[in-house]
Amino acid sequence: MAVVDVALAGRSYEVRVGAGLLDRTHAEAHAFIESYGKRSVPVVADANAKRLLGGRLQASFRSAGHAIDWYEVAPGEGSKSWEELQKLTDWLLERGITRSDHVFALGGGVVGDLVGFACAILKRGCGFVQLPTTLLAQVDSSVGGKTAINTGAGKNLIGAFHQPALVLADTSCLATLPQRELRAGLAEVFKYGVLGDADFFARVDETSGAIIACDDAVLEPVIAHCVAMKAQIVAEDERETKDARALLNLGHTFGHALEAETGFGERLLHGEAVALGMVLAARYSARRELISLSNAEQVADALARAGLPTEIAALGMDCDGTTLAHHMRNDKKAGGGTVPFILLRSLGEAFVARDVDLSDIAAFLDEQLQAH
């Protein structure tokens, strides 16, 4: 097992990564179960995660004499809604959750974000433990305390920074994921290499087959490396008030525009949009002569080898660059009339560019939509 500390004054916590952690939840999270005494422990679970992994969690709690009170969440972004938030907070209040209790979240980013936000506002803040079951949640969303729901105006626009008390990332859970979802999570793994560690980028490229095959011996150090990079960034810039945390948005401004155009759904998964977004960020960096075109194509080639989409022309979107650029104006990171873009100084060194002209982005995207 690898243990990574997220060092935050007064709110530090551990992210433990390894195969079989789910079966030891009662022991690993002992301190956060004690307050329940004889009461059942509330576990909010994605319906698929509950079906595939709920038995293992139940057995773990039962071995310590605890029962689980399940709350099931439908898979998909639609569950990050005001309605679901209200239902969940009502459910938790009915169960008499106190500020010293911890709610357990079993699932991917949707459940983690929803539970985290519910716990941020419930009685002005109660604790939660993340049990992330997707690659994307294990390397990104379960760590760092960003919690949110979506509204008609956009994704993640209502939320709070609220850190978990513990994250248990059991790599053996990943074997239950569809291949497409695993590959989508791999995009966020590559992201750490592209934004800050060229050697790690090369390592992920070499081992992407083993990651997709859920080889625990490869998964544990790779996931722990991503978490360690994220922990360092979050410790430096918890609330994204400096540029450090913004670097984690590499590929996301382009990616969100593609997700908005394709309806935030199955047509293009978030991780796939991030893969395309990283390629676009790299190619746009080359257009601005910050990196060479061959460096930009190194990013695209590695993602393509991992089975991720790299060409927006292949998406068959009926739109132009201006339409995509328009989606970016509504990005929550936009401010003062400009949209910050994460660009590359080299493969392994990202920075925040605040001087990007959206009409130039639109022209660049028009070229990309025609290309290949």
Ligand code: GLY
């Ligand atoms: N997912 C980006 C962040 O946590 O800051």
